[in-house]
Amino acid sequence: MKIATPARSIVLATALFATAITAGPGATAQESYTLTPENLKARLWFQDAKFGMFIHWGVYSVLGDGEWIMETRPIKRTDYAKMPAFFNPVKFDPAAWVALAKTAGMKYITITSKHHDGFAMFDSRLTDWNVVARTPYAKDVIGMLAAECHKQGIKLFLYHSQLDWHSLDYFPRGRTGHHTGRPDSGNWDAYLNFMDAQLRELLTNYGEIGGIWFDGMWDKPDAEWHLTRTYELIHQLQPRAMVGSNHHKNPFPGEDFQMFEKDLPGQHTTGFNPEQSVSALPLETAETMNNSWGFNLTDEHYKSPAELIRYLVRAAGLNANFLLNVGPMPNGEIQPEFVQRLTEVGRWTKQYGDSIYGTRGGPVAGGPWGVTTQRGSTVYVHVLDWNQPVLALAGIPRPVRSARLLRDGGSVEFSMLKGGLVLKLPEPQSEEVDRVIVLELEAAK
Numbered sequence: 001m002k003i004a005t006p007a008r009s010i011v012l013a014t015a016l017f018a019t020a021i022t023a024g025p026g027a028t029a030q031e032s033y034t035l036t037p038e039n040l041k042a043r044l045w046f047q048d049a050k051f052g053m054f055i056h057w058g059v060y061s062v063l064g065d066g067e068w069i070m071e072t073r074p075i076k077r078t079d080y081a082k083m084p085a086f087f088n089p090v091k092f093d094p095a096a097w098v099a100l101a102k103t104a105g106m107k108y109i110t111i112t113s114k115h116h117d118g119f120a121m122f123d124s125r126l127t128d129w130n131v132v133a134r135t136p137y138a139k140d141v142i143g144m145l146a147a148e149c150h151k152q153g154i155k156l157f158l159y160h161s162q163l164d165w166h167s168l169d170y171f172p173r174g175r176t177g178h179h180t181g182r183p184d185s186g187n188w189d190a191y192l193n194f195m196d197a198q199l200r201e202l203l204t205n206y207g208e209i210g211g212i213w214f215d216g217m218w219d220k221p222d223a224e225w226h227l228t229r230t231y232e233l234i235h236q237l238q239p240r241a242m243v244g245s246n247h248h249k250n251p252f253p254g255e256d257f258q259m260f261e262k263d264l265p266g267q268h269t270t271g272f273n274p275e276q277s278v279s280a281l282p283l284e285t286a287e288t289m290n291n292s293w294g295f296n297l298t299d300e301h302y303k304s305p306a307e308l309i310r311y312l313v314r315a316a317g318l319n320a321n322f323l324l325n326v327g328p329m330p331n332g333e334i335q336p337e338f339v340q341r342l343t344e345v346g347r348w349t350k351q352y353g354d355s356i357y358g359t360r361g362g363p364v365a366g367g368p369w370g371v372t373t374q375r376g377s378t379v380y381v382h383v384l385d386w387n388q389p390v391l392a393l394a395g396i397p398r399p400v401r402s403a404r405l406l407r408d409g410g411s412v413e414f415s416m417l418k419g420g421l422v423l424k425l426p427e428p429q430s431e432e433v434d435r436v437i438v439l440e441l442e443a444a445k
Contacts, residue, residue: 046210050312050358052101052321052324053110054111054159054324056159057141058294059135060115071116071179084135086330094147095148097328097334100339103342104324107154110213111142113142113160114160116163116176118165118166119166123140142202155208155210157211167191170191175219188223203233208240211243212241214247215245217245232254243256244259245259248275258283258284260284261273263285264314284322295335305341305345308324312324316355316356316359316361317382318371355438361374362374377398377443379439379441382435383425383428384434386425391422392421397441398444400421407429412437
């Protein structure tokens with residue numbers, strides 16, 4: 001096999017991504033989707049990035065019971081309209097948020113521009129149901145964060161809910177939003193026009209946006225969502241912006257990455273993704289640090305730094321990014337339990353980041369023992385849970401020239417057998433989360 005030149009790599013990747021897009025049921029999708037060079041570069045960057053920060057933040061944080069409280073309590077639309085008056089995040093420091101993401105080793109941030117309550121966390125001129133017009137804070141949160149992301153060199157993606165419990169035009173109702181006190185009437189086309197107009201604002205007023213992270217189409221999966229129009233609008237306004245949707249189905253034409261909610265690609269442990277297979281598009285898995293997306297005062301089910309690191313590594317081994325969530329407090333601070341964990345994960349990424357950034361899923365299928373990642377002729381063996389002195393790996397594509405520990409460069413004994421490799425594993429260090437062994441393969445011919 002010949003090593004592809006960069007130009008040839010782009011051609012090959014274009015063909016690969018193009019074949020990954022198929023129309024799905026229940027929504028109109030583009031008949032054809034032409035992948036532009038700008039979009040392809042964005043996809044390749046996204047696959048290299050591997051680690052991002054998810055931020056769920058809105059007026060719902062005031063009640064400290066998650067982002068779904070309007071639905072779960074439930075709260076009528078007229079009562080919920082009082083919420084913004086209590087949202088005054090005077091300790092919001094966008095520079096500190098971005099710096100924390102970078103400290104953790106994250107390469108991009110995805111924040112809620114509008115969640116299911118319909119409240120815009122940006123200065124929308126289309127409605128006064130927004131953070132500038134309705135809160136005592138009266139500042140454009142998305143604008144402030146976007147400016148800081150551009151300044152510190154981190155990409156900004158925007159979560160945008162297609163579902164809207166506030167809008168009078170979001171009708172007929174879907175699976176949710178039946179207890180908001182809205183009249184049983186509305187103009188669905190007017191709502192979609194409004195949604196597209198808000199997307200135009202977001203993609204026009206805040207500089208370069210990495211992509212749009214849609215959520216909520218699952219509320220009305222068989223509705224006419226005009227995806228063709230919406231996706232074309234996004235790609236026309238910002239050709240490098242990537243489109244993804246948390247609809248829990250296989251990707252539709254016009255979508256640039258596939259996401260899996262609270263599951264690694266190909267796994268079905270949560271019930272969110274039963275209709276999804278793993279496509280050839282860039283992949284991402286989104287997960288919480290405790291059990292909540294939005295700020296939850298009583299949720300103390302925090303995952304340990306080791307658990308988070310192992311999830312990051314397993315995602316990389318499955319060729320996916322890890323989008324790890326924080327739910328800031330209503331005063332604008334990210335709670336200390338999150339900061340502490342992100343700081344500890346950052347220590348790991350600083351030392352071991354080469355084994356995930358810029359890699360793709362490795363040649364050896366993962367298992368309980370761990371996963372592999374690969375960059376060129378370098379294969380990283382991530383030993384996450386293996387107490388035996390040797391590890392046999394099948395599927396190494398070429399002879400191995402050398403094996404060493406990433407932590408200190410120490411050599412690792414190995415032997416090549418027909419169809420595989422046997423590694424003699426060094427003892428793990430105390431509290432070592434991931435023994436990373438670097439294999440240098442012979443060059444491809």
